[in-house]
Amino acid sequence: MTLTELANPTRFLSLATRILPWLAMATGILLAIGLYQSAMAPDDYQQGATVKIMFIHVPNAWLSMFVWGVMSVASLGTLVWRHPLADVAAKAAAPIGAAFTFLALVTGSLWGRPMWGTYWEWDARLTSVLILFLMYLGLIALWRAVEDPSRAARAAAVLTLVGAINIPIIKFSVDWWNTLHQPASVMKMGGSSLDKSFLIPLLVMAVAFSLLFITLHLAAMRNEILRRRLRALQMLQASKPVALP
Amino acid sequence: MALGPYASFIVTSYALVAAVVLILIVWIAIDHRRVRARLHELESSGAARRSGRGATDLT
Amino acid sequence: MSALGALIRRDIRIAVRVGGGALIGVLFFLTVVVLMPFALGPDLALLARLGPAILWLGALLASLLTLDRLFTADHDDGSLDLILMSRTPLELACAAKALAHWLAAGVPLIAATPVLGLLLNLDGPATLAVALTLLAGTPALTFTGMIGAALAVTLQRGGLLLAVLVLPLSIPVLIFGVAASNAAIAGQLSFSTPFSILCALSLASLVIGPFAAAASLRHGLD
Amino acid sequence: MSALGALIRRDIRIAVRVGGGALIGVLFFLTVVVLMPFALGPDLALLARLGPAILWLGALLASLLTLDRLFTADHDDGSLDLILMSRTPLELACAAKALAHWLAAGVPLIAATPVLGLLLNLDGPATLAVALTLLAGTPALTFTGMIGAALAVTLQRGGLLLAVLVLPLSIPVLIFGVAASNAAIAGQLSFSTPFSILCALSLASLVIGPFAAAASLRHGLD
Amino acid sequence: MRLSGRNLRCLRGGREVFAGLDFDATAGKAVAVIGPNGAGKTSLLRLIAGLLAPAEGSIALEGGDGEMTVAELAHYLGHRDAMKPALTVTENLTFWADFLGGTPADPATCIAAVGLSHAAALPAGFLSAGQRRRLSIARLLTVRRPIWLLDEPTAALDLASQRVFAGLMTDHLASGGLVIAATHGPLGIPARELRIGGEA
Amino acid sequence: MRLSGRNLRCLRGGREVFAGLDFDATAGKAVAVIGPNGAGKTSLLRLIAGLLAPAEGSIALEGGDGEMTVAELAHYLGHRDAMKPALTVTENLTFWADFLGGTPADPATCIAAVGLSHAAALPAGFLSAGQRRRLSIARLLTVRRPIWLLDEPTAALDLASQRVFAGLMTDHLASGGLVIAATHGPLGIPARELRIGGEA
Ligand code: HEM
Ligand SMILES: Nc1ncnc2c1ncn2[C@@H]1O[C@H](COP(=O)(O)OP(=O)(O)OP(=O)(O)O)[C@@H](O)[C@H]1O
Ligand SMILES: Nc1ncnc2c1ncn2[C@@H]1O[C@H](COP(=O)(O)OP(=O)(O)OP(=O)(O)O)[C@@H](O)[C@H]1O
């Protein structure tokens, strides 16, 4: 199946419906493994048991940025190729991304309380993630406020691309400004500095959450395509002018 | 598995993640049901799609 | 580039003649500053310490107030159609409009800072420093806000939605503007780092703003 | 009275559809509050102290952002002509429009205060007190702002010289609103004095606003 | 019913538009106000509607409801259509029916009368120029007002709609109504001419 | 010069307005687009002007300046007049002359050509409907553009101005220009008809 065929909404719909159960299953299994491993992971000599928060905090934090990346690619599709499937992908991703960002914020501050002695600190990393969250909310508001989906899609695409500037700022904020937050230790040049006993559960959880995102995203895209069909049908009923007598 | 003095923080964060993920799943499922129900409604009221296929056909 | 010159002259002339936005912006700015002593109580030292932040907040909110009809007014009377059709690249036309807006609405704000500095108990050099940072930073506010103004046309929406979309984009400007002003006043921190970041933000927005606004207008055609 | 009901319903419906409704109001307020720490620095005690002022500024901004086109929009599309000609007294129609505006733009903000109170580190009773002052005071912002909105129609040209006179009218409201909130939070100062002044201001504006606006619209006929 | 003006003088922006103008309009007979651009046709209609104050002269209504002013007994159809783009056709019309008061007709039948039924659920902002004009005309039908003040009512209407509109005006006149219409083209019904400002 | 469209399909707000539309316009010959309200006349003009994107089909220009798009070679006269009420007639026109570029004609002569000289110093907001229309027409004269896209250009014009405007169009066609006008009434010059959407 070629990419152009895939980009046909009907084709996409049937494909998504076929692979969704498998994806859901894989997600469930991997999540179970990841959770088991994180439960079994040893305590950190500095952080104690709170290091367990890492296994959910870090995947959520990564995904919060990754989802914006997905939306940015979709936005290019909207603006350059004007492809309706790109609109659908961008719209469906926003609430999921917002949820991950919210979780990154909450788990982070729940970790921050024992580690730094405060839930919240206005430093660059935390602040830029909060801005990301606000931008997710703004995008969702935009999608909801405008009925005409293609109109909303183009506006949202411009905004998404402008907001993408925030992603490198989040990623590198810990290097550019000295903050409370940890610098990157897993994904950095020259290999990971994390111990294997933490690294493996973390990576399993990260993959599991990514699968979770893909599953949810496909399902939400399917809903969105159906919603557009619904709208098109309603529009069809409402058009067809009648000439005056 | 001993969680130490900060057990409540750890448990809360895991519980929150579970809750939010569950909400997402439920929301998407309900959304799916609702949209399909309304499509069925429209179809049975006679607004057929041009392609002749049912609008709610997924495969 | 007489076309762009004409556009800038027209927009400034309208702003001056109608008053409208720019004036309300300055007034709002004043209101914010006047309100602060009442909110904080008569602690003069605290007022002086918060002065730059208050001025920056006022400037940010005032620019929000005046920006939302930047393109909508032209859309409603049909001018935008002709601007889109013209031989002038849309990006440049957008930039010219934003520049005109900044000249008509931003510069008066900067000109008003010395007066407001007095109210906030800032001394001469501090006021000057804040004015300087405003001069360097308010273009960024205008040029990012412009994106929201263009979205207003595409979305046929206005009001608070735009503020919600635009404000997160302007947060970095606010952070570095305040940081630079505080550095200049306190003296010990480095002024040049945040100030150069501020200038960089302004320059970046000078490029990104017109492109994003033009893209939004072009794709919003209907 | 069904005419006034229809007017209120219409205006609210447009506000919700165009402005995005209550959700966006809340989001806007949230953004403004989140903005503060960026400007003022992360000092929680200071933030809590400034909390009421921030909330009040947000309310003022939200009402200003949407108020300026309250009558201009109706004038531009010809609705105002029909409202002027109708059998409904113009004062009542003006009051209905302002009420609709307050319901659509003010009430969501008040409903959002508990959330924001959390962010600003206010405790339960304090949040409630601030919400109460907003409930008592925001009508005054709307009903004095309405005069400016009506003048904007009348004074198509010649600048908004009179608007200069209107925005300052809202300063007393802000001052007493913030004072009442601070009193409620600090606990030691008297809450009832500023609060009753606030209520008095609101009541006075409820009467003066519609009359002034209607007079301005009637004499602005052209 | 009889509406008349005597010795009317109109100032706009400090300049005199017309002076010494007399007019008479009686129930059952349409008056077509004609004249070159800028002669003051729109200004005259707005004077009658009470949207402008005459600098001199007066307007009198005989046989109306004693309590009501001319404005309150009149429908005014101007260049601007008084419809909100964000609301649907039905919502717009329902609003005016409710706001104008009295015993409003069913909005759906008014919409059908101008041939907009298929667009009833569309936002008014989606309508074409002629469709918007038809929607404004539908407003005249929602609430009965004896006096119709029409400013170039047939602009942007296609020929079929012009015929339909002529029929609506005829019905209104037949039911004892009064029509004053400013126009450059033919109105579609017999009308007495009121000329302002010389030949066009 | 020759402008043609093939198999054009237009969608607005998700609804199809027309499909499979062909048109041809040649220099020296006016095309009158006619059809009932909502048929898509305005939409067609906006498609040609590049203000809407066609959902299908294409528009081609032969014999134009190779570098320029149709939009850059066209004047568009829409329902909205693109004039700022706060600026005077002269200021408005001077702005468009400067902004549209090329070698602008003297604004004063353009204003005189449409008979607005007496109002040259008035704010555009003071003009009557027909006077505003004339001002828009003056814009067509400030800068030479070979293609004129006119949307109901004679609406609100009095008979004398309609004649003047017919003369202006004739001059434009004689100098090798191209006119496409949507209209319900007579255009005042001989024109080939392009019918959209059946009988009106
Ligand atoms: C609300 C507060 C917090 C937010 C918004 C937040 C945000 C983030 C983000 C966005 C990342 C991904 C960065 C990247 O990939 O480079 C991340 C990673 C991480 N965070 Fe947090 N964080 C917060 C609190 C904390 C706390 C309190 C700790 C621990 C003391 C922590 C430890 C980590 C660790 C270890 C990583 C992985 C770094 C790596 O290996 O790349 N975070 N956080
Ligand atoms: N902005 C818009 N959004 C969505 N649909 C629109 C929009 N503008 C017009 N339409 C629809 O497109 C169709 C064609 O409109 P258009 O304005 O082209 O008609 P027209 O032929 O110019 O009519 P008229 O004679 O009334 O001017 C109409 O049915 C209208 O409802
Ligand atoms: N708002 C205004 N302020 C000042 N002068 C105005 C205003 N509106 C119109 N005028 C002037 O009043 C005169 C009459 O205008 P009016 O609109 O009544 O003309 P009209 O007969 O309706 O013309 P048209 O046929 O063009 O519609 C014009 O000369 C115009 O310049």
Ligand SMILES: [Mg+2]
């Ligand atoms: Mg007129």
Ligand SMILES: [Mg+2]
């Ligand atoms: Mg049209």
